[in-house]
Amino acid sequence: MRWFLALLMLALPARADGDAGVFDYYVLSLSWSPSWCAATGDAQGSEQCDRSLGFVLHGLWPQYESGWPEYCGTSHRDPSRRQTGQMADIMGTGGAAWHQWQKHGRCSGLSATDFFALSREGYERVERPAILRRVQETLRLDPSVIEAAFLEVNEDMEADGVTVTCRDSRIQEVRICLTRDLEPRRCGRDVIRDCSYTASLPPVR
Numbered sequence: 001m002r003w004f005l006a007l008l009m010l011a012l013p014a015r016a017d018g019d020a021g022v023f024d025y026y027v028l029s030l031s032w033s034p035s036w037c038a039a040t041g042d043a044q045g046s047e048q049c050d051r052s053l054g055f056v057l058h059g060l061w062p063q064y065e066s067g068w069p070e071y072c073g074t075s076h077r078d079p080s081r082r083q084t085g086q087m088a089d090i091m092g093t094g095g096a097a098w099h100q101w102q103k104h105g106r107c108s109g110l111s112a113t114d115f116f117a118l119s120r121e122g123y124e125r126v127e128r129p130a131i132l133r134r135v136q137e138t139l140r141l142d143p144s145v146i147e148a149a150f151l152e153v154n155e156d157m158e159a160d161g162v163t164v165t166c167r168d169s170r171i172q173e174v175r176i177c178l179t180r181d182l183e184p185r186r187c188g189r190d191v192i193r194d195c196s197y198t199a200s201l202p203p204v205r
Contacts, residue, residue, distance in 0.1 A: 018062075018064075018068075018069025018070070018072050018107055019069070019072065020072040020073065020074045020075075020106060020107055020108070020109040021107075021108065021109020021110075022069070022109075023062035023063060023064055023068070023069060023107065023108075023180075024063060024064050024065050024188075025063050025065075025177060025178060025179055025180060025185060025188075026060050026061060026062060026063060026122065026177070026178045026179070026180065026182070027060075027061040027063050027068075027175050027176070027177055027178075027187070027191060028057075028059075028060055028061075028122045028123070028126060028175070028176045028177075028178055029057070029058035029059050029060075029061060029173050029174075029175050029176075030055040030056070030057060030058060030123075030126070030128070030173060030174045030175070030176070031055065031056050031057075031058040031092075031172065031173050032054065032055055032170075032171050032172065032173065032174075032201070032202075033048060033049075033051075033053035033054060033055070033056050033092060033204075034053075034054075034201075034202035034203060034204055034205060035167070035168075035170040035171055035172055035201070035202055036048075036092075036172075037049035037202075037205075038168075038170065038202055039167060039168045039170065046092070046093060047093060048092035048093050048096075049205075051092075052204050052205055053092065053204065054128065054132060054133045054204050055128045055132075055174065056090060056091055056092045057087075057090045057091045057119060057120075057122075057123045058091075058096075058100070058173060059100040059103075059104050059119070060100075060104065060105075060108075060115070060118065060119040060122050061104045062104060062107040062108050063177075063188065063191065064188070065188045066188055066189065066190055067190065068107075069107040070103050070104060070107060071102065071103055071106065071107075072106045072107035073106070074106040074107075074109070076106070076110070076111045076112060077111070077112065078101065078102075078112065079097070079098070079101055079112035079113075079116070081094065083097075083112055083113065083116060084097040084098045084101070085097075086116075087116055087119070087120070090120060090123050097116065100119075101115065101116075105119075118182070121182060122178060122182050125182055126150075126154060126176055127150075127153040127154050128150075128153075129149040129150060129152070129153050130153075131149065132146075132149065132201070132204075133204050135201060135203045135204070136203050137203055138200050138201065138202050138203060139200065139201045140198055140199070140200055140201075141171075141198065141199070141201060142198055143164035143165075143166060143171060143194060143195040143196075143199060144164075144194070146164045146171055146174060146201070147159065147162050147163075147164050147174070147194070150162055150174060150176075154184070156183075156184050157176065157184045158184070158186065160186045160187060160192060161176060161177045161184050161185055161186050161187055162174065162175070162176050162177075162187075163175045163187060163191060163192055163193060163194050164194055164195050165193070165194075165195055166195035166197065166199040169197075169199055169200060170199055170200050170201070170202065171195070171199050171200070171201045172195075175187075175191060177191060
């Protein structure tokens, strides 16, 4: 029994508190806003769902080669409401930016100002396929189609550096692995978990 528990612990990604600034790379997570609104945002009455948004920045996540830190302690001040509000154009709402700072930003070792600036830079460096914004009705497709679209417009990326996730039978997110200098890199094994079934892609409203 002990050997089984030991193997189980090795298989699970580390999610405990970490040391701020101690990590290996970033995961840039892009959320397809129409899917999030259909699953959660509409029921919450989120202002994000009143806007015609495609891929929004879910977050820039410090990552270990296996697992990740979260809710780290930091000597930096939390961002002001003004700072988080300024991220709403790419993150949907200021509340989303606040949550990402609390869970992931503190683990970057950066100040809130620098973390949000780096997050915006990462978001702007990634080309989002314009063709997806022209979808006018819900599509059923293999998630590999979404990955291929990103690889086509981001020639410096490779397949093992991009993964597509699903939730509630919808395309949920595209996760892109980046070095600490925001250069594309291969994802760790625990991040390479592409959605393996046909899913729906709701159109931009």
